[in-house]
Amino acid sequence: MNTYTEAISWIHSRLKHGINLGLARMEWLLEKMGNPEKELKVIHVAGTNGKGSTVTFLRSILNEAGYEVGTFTSPYIETFNERISINGNPVSDADLVKLVRIVKPLTEELEAGELGPPTEFEIITAMAMYYFANIRSVDFTILEVGLGGRFDSTNTVHPLMTIITNIGMDHINILGDTVEKIAFEKAGIIKEGVPLFTGAKQQEAHSVIRAEAEKKHAEVYQLGIDFSVENHESVPGGEKFTYLSRETQYENMKLSLLGRHQTENAAIAVASLMYMKENGLLKLSEKEIRAGLEKAYWPGRMEVLQQRPVVILDGAHNTEGLKAFAATMNNRYEGKNIKMIFAALEDKDLSHMLPLLKTMNAEVYFTQFDFPRAASASKLKEIGKMEDASVEEDWRALLRRMVNELDVEDVLAVTGSLYFISEAKQFLVNLLEEI
Template identity: 55%
Template sequence: MFHTYDESLDWIHSRLRFGIKPGLNRMKWMLEKLDHPQKKIKAVHVGGTNGKGSTVAYCRSILVEAGYEVGTFTSPYIEQFNERISLNGRPISDDEITSLVNTIKPLADELEETELGSPTEFEIITAMAIYYFGVMNPVDITVFEVGLGGRYDSTNVIEPILTVITNVGMDHTQILGNSLEEIAYEKAGIIKQSTPIFTAVKDDRAFKVIQKEAKEKEAQLLQLGHDFVVKDILSTEYSERFAYKSVTETIENLEIRLLGHHQIENAAGAVAALLWLHGQGTIRLNKEVIRAGLVKANWPGRLEVLQKEPTIMVDGAHNPEGLRALTAALENRFFGKKLKVVFAALKDKDLTEMCTILNDMNAELYVTEFDFPRAATAEEFKKMTGNQTIITHSDWKILINNLKNTMQYNEVLVVTGSLYFISLVRPFLKDQIAKLNIE
């Protein structure tokens, strides 16, 4: 029995030693012991390589605007652990985390003695979220973000009312496969029998895999660019504007504060999915609710502007797909300004392709490192790039402070890379900027 939040969190993080163990049997075992709380949840399941969290944020914001009580399960966290399990966008309390741990820990101890072995950290947190929204604090609708892949991800024990796959790119290749088709097969594993699937996947190879799975599961498949589209796109320095159109609905003058064309696609996927639920009578929406929900949607650490003049941004571009989206957004928005990019990554990512993308950036490049077991050192990464003009610094705080304090009006500072890195940088930068404004 744990009495404090810190004890509970320490126990959860101690499960990291069990690593990543794809498979659903341990989850099913725990949920059976908990009397199947997943069956009590009305859930939307969101998978994909990038854009999962943003899509969750759009869904949540629109549903909250419509007056629904909305639960979300996301990963990783940016500011505090509790945000992984949130209610109407607010992280659940420390006491609730402790209560959940005291419910799940006896099961984890019992499971450890079986042939299935010990549950991982992510399995523990997933079980906590399902029990919270199924038993402790039932809500109108819950949006679950896939952790890794899909088919054997811990979240794939839920029974969703609809499914979203944002896109498919090369990430986690050591687990999911070395081709888009293999990765798409894992992502498509969240498609359920007769449950509609919405996707923004463009690559024909990946789409055909998803299409095949949907056909086998008799699941209605709706694709961005075919069944619903975006048009009249206008990018401003700090927002995106567009119109949404499908066979049954046209919504003009939509605006989002999350930057990048990819965010328009994520927003369109969320709108399409929720409009389908509206059409089924599951929820009730109108155009004004959708418009207001989108503009209020917030997802920290994704092309997030922390300071406008001069501009300082953070973005968790932790894989090639994300880095390409960041590059496109910067080129579209800050043409004529001098870009300074600070990057740090995990060494188990596809760094070779990321090196190429960074080298092609029209920017002054800085590489640093952070305290994390799988983090690449600055010198390791610079060597991989083969780019002698890259400036390295082992202390990210000193590097970022120096760059921030010497910025000119026409410069843009972008800190990017691993989401674990961004979770450290973001509060640090926000604090530094706040102190500067007070002075």
Template identity: 50%
Template sequence: MVNTYEEAVDWIHSRLRFGIKPGVKRMEWMMEKLNHPERRLKTIHIAGTNGKGSTVTYVRNILQKAEYKVGTFTSPYIEQFNERISVNGQPIGNQELVDVVNIIKPLAEQLEETDLGSPTEFEIITAMSLYYFAHINIVDVVVYEVGLGGRLDSTNIIYPLVSVITNIGFDHMAILGETVEEIASEKAGIIKPGVPVITTASQENALRVIRQIANEKKAKMYEHNMQFTVTDYNQLETGEQFTIQTPFITIENIELSMKGKHQVNNAALAIMTVTYLKTFYSFLIEEHHIKAGLKDAFWPGRMEEVVKTPSIYLDGAHNEEGIATLVDTIKTRFTKNRVHILFSALSDKPLNKMITELESVAHSITYTTFDYERALSARQLAELSTHKNHSYDESWENALKNIKASLTDEDVLIVTGSLYFISTIRSFLKQ
């Protein structure tokens, strides 16, 4: 039994030693012991390479504006561990987390003694969330973000109202596969028989795989630029603006506060999802709920302006597709600014490609590191650089301090790379 919040979090993190174990057998075992809390929940399941967190936020905000009580399950966290399990944007309370750990911990210890072996950290947190939303803080609907892949992810224990797939890109290839088709197959593993799937995946190779799996499962498929389309896109000083057409509704002059054209795709995905719920599940969602929810939506660490003069942005571009999206945003938003970049990354990423892309838009780039076991040293990153104005500092605090001291009002600093790095920097800047 654990008695304090610190003990509870330490116990959860102790499960990290069991690594990643793809498959849902251990989840099925725990759900059986808990009398299947997942069957008591209405859920929306979101997979994809990038954009999951933003899409979760858009869906949640719209449903909240329509006065639904909405649970969310996301990863990783940016400010505090508790935010991974939230209701209407409010993280699970410290005592509630202790209470749920004391329910799940004995099951984990029993499971360790079986042939299935010890549950992982992510499996523990997933099981905690399902019990919490079903029995402790009962909600109208829960939006579940896939942790890794989809087919063998612990969240795939749920049977959702609708399945959602954002883009398909190259990340976690050692686990998910080397090709777009293999990765798409893993992501599309969340598709359930008869449950519709909505996607903004754009590569034809990926779409072919998703269509085939949806067809096999008799799941109706809604594709971006086919069944739902975006028109009249405008970049605003405060964010983005667009019009959307779906089979169920047309909405004009939608505004987003989250910056970047990619956020329009994420918002379109959310709109298609909630209008499907309105049409087929009688959710009471009106156009003004959608517009207000999208405009108010905020997700930390995604082109987040944390300092205004001079501007400092945080963006968790931690893989090849994320970097490409960030570079596109820089090219369209900061044409009159000198852009300085502070970058740190984990060792399991295609860093040569990522660094080449970043350096193409940087006036200067500084490489650094942070306290995380898979983080590369600043020197290792700098050795991959060909930029004439690059430097490195093993202390991110020193690097940040020195860059800030050199900035003028016309300069922009973008801190990017690993989400764990972004979390570290954000906590420091917010203080």
């Protein structure tokens, strides 16, 4: 294993083992690696949507306070390396090769045993934990759950803090077909005596989460009860709001990320870090919180690539994400001529997602991309029952035509699967530079 290309190729070769939830393989790997997870000060983040943005707010605020912060997130938007980052900077190609050299022989040993082959996600998780503990030491590590929580490979840590951003109907074939079942899987990250901060809104989810927290003697701090977003206002270039808790009121907080839902993710980040401050786990000022929130950047989430005409990328990859996308578009671009390009995976809840496209006054263009679970453009139109929608199989040709035809007051939104957004972003950036 001498080159970055070889390392990435080997990692991706593990995709053939699919999704195989469980902790036994991960625990075996970590033990062989010297249990690096025990050296980390972890904030563990689960949820249906908003995990990546919340991780970004946490990281950005901690960076402003002078802390070194490692983050593990998925999927990637621009480069694979960004899944393992320090202070927002992706792991270097050389360090990634070094990590693969460490984990590859262990993977082969594990695969030959009774536990069977580890998945790609398990391998990357182990690499991230080893990296933050032994190669690039950090003050705090923020781990984003990959799927669910209870049996996710990140759930081998004992964190300082757990966060569940929200609960929505996603991955129902794996996590369950009700809010209660999904909430139970997410609540699996709650640890004995470790406080939980949550943005879950449904009463069914609250009941499950609180029941699990009580079993673990974990305090629960809930958005809308223990802390809240007040006086929200969409402003040019972002959002403005007041953060309110029993002890604190911060007025005119500013975000560069778009959408009311981002103010809620930001509030969860602030509340959890304030708790850590109050319990002597870190030092933090109001000035650092404000600067961290305003500087936070997360690609592919209501990301404005161009202002005139407006071109937006957003990974609205499930029902909850599409609701937030629609609300933000209707709030910010009411009355505008909106053209929307949409692609999705066929195992998503398309029957509930696609009707949400009708809530926006937009010209809809369905497309498809080269990915094993991607839905065809024609299937999206059929399920969505949108006679006026257009179908274009070649997303590159569609983007090129749309960009060239945009009027200065138009809005072009490219949305749907995060995997599609990842493919489309650099192509779209290059197109805009050509004009």
